[in-house]
Amino acid sequence: MTLHTPSLRFKFALFFIAASACLASAEAAKPSKNKVSAKTAQSQGALYATREDAMQFADDLASRRNLDPAWVRQAIGQSRFNPTVARLMQPPTKSFVKNWRVYRSRFIDPVRIRAGVDFWQANRSTLARAEAEYGVPAEIIVGIIGVETIYGRNTGNFRVMDSLATLAFDYPSSHPRMQERSDYFKGEIEQFLTMESRRNADPLKPLGSYAGAMGMPQFMPSSQAKYAVDFDGDGNIDLWNSPADVIGSVASYFKAYGWQPGMPTHYPVSFDTSRLDMDALMAPDILPTFGVASFMAKGAMLEGPALEHQGPLALIELLNGPDAPSYVAGTENFYAITRYNWSSYYALSVIELGREVAQAMGQGNGR
Incomplete structure (x- = not known):
């Protein structure tokens, strides 16, 4: 899950959000009694229309972005507090020992490798075009999409507006940087509603992760606004249903973060x-x-x-x-991958999944 924040301290803090989301997606293909159900994800909490602070924010946002005030108030007002989202944002209560081998096993498995081969075969020409245009190897792009959502199999079942509103207006008060994080998610609401207004879309329909990350590449709204591209040329950016847009957007992201063509990771x-x-x-x-x-x-x-x-x-x-x-x-390219998720474990999982898929395709190149 891509996360962009105004301060270095906050970036490290939000690593735990991204790491948790990636570990959750790692279990998507496996039965688990702890998996969040669709019913739980769509928990019916209180509407934000009842909150004066949320409605004042809506009015301010509409004025700042020159959006229809009634439309913005409707979007935010019909969002609901989701207690599951708030709970998942709490820091872990128990310490855990990091283990690269265990972490790797959650992402480098037969399910993802087979899905990666299918994805690569179905999008071979688009991956080659993205590599030629942006300099990012196909196996890195394939690795990212596989680690994030198993090539679109698990893009999240939380309503994006519910997640963003919950974290903007009800971030757990026990957290020492509650205000900083709340401000971050208010910025994400602003980006999201601006994009949805331009698309003339219903902002209450999209589903994503509990932190509001969206589509196959799990872009946060600010990431989509900055880096997503219309790579299939249809005049619309669709990170859920257009593999071409997903591929081009991931490559665009890495180029923006300084990917060096031909450099090993x-x-x-x-x-x-x-x-x-x-x-x-x-x-x-x-x-x-x-x-x-x-x-x-x-x-x-x-x-x-x-x-x-x-x-x-x-x-x-x-x-x-x-x-x-x-x-x-x-190298600097390893560091570029960590701009997608602030974790060396994540970065090496992306690299090794992409390499495993490439080898299964019979075209591993050792990058």
């Missing part, structure tokens, strides 16, 4: 314990910071093509529960 890394400065290597987190020489001077050893890499690298750590962590050297 990561390299293997080992350690020279005699000079290893792990604190220094880990200090920038996933932000590529070190040139090859300075990376190796701190004890992170590279070999082969990695020695010729031009550009900064980051040491990416993936915990494996009680076992030793896994490490890779991430």
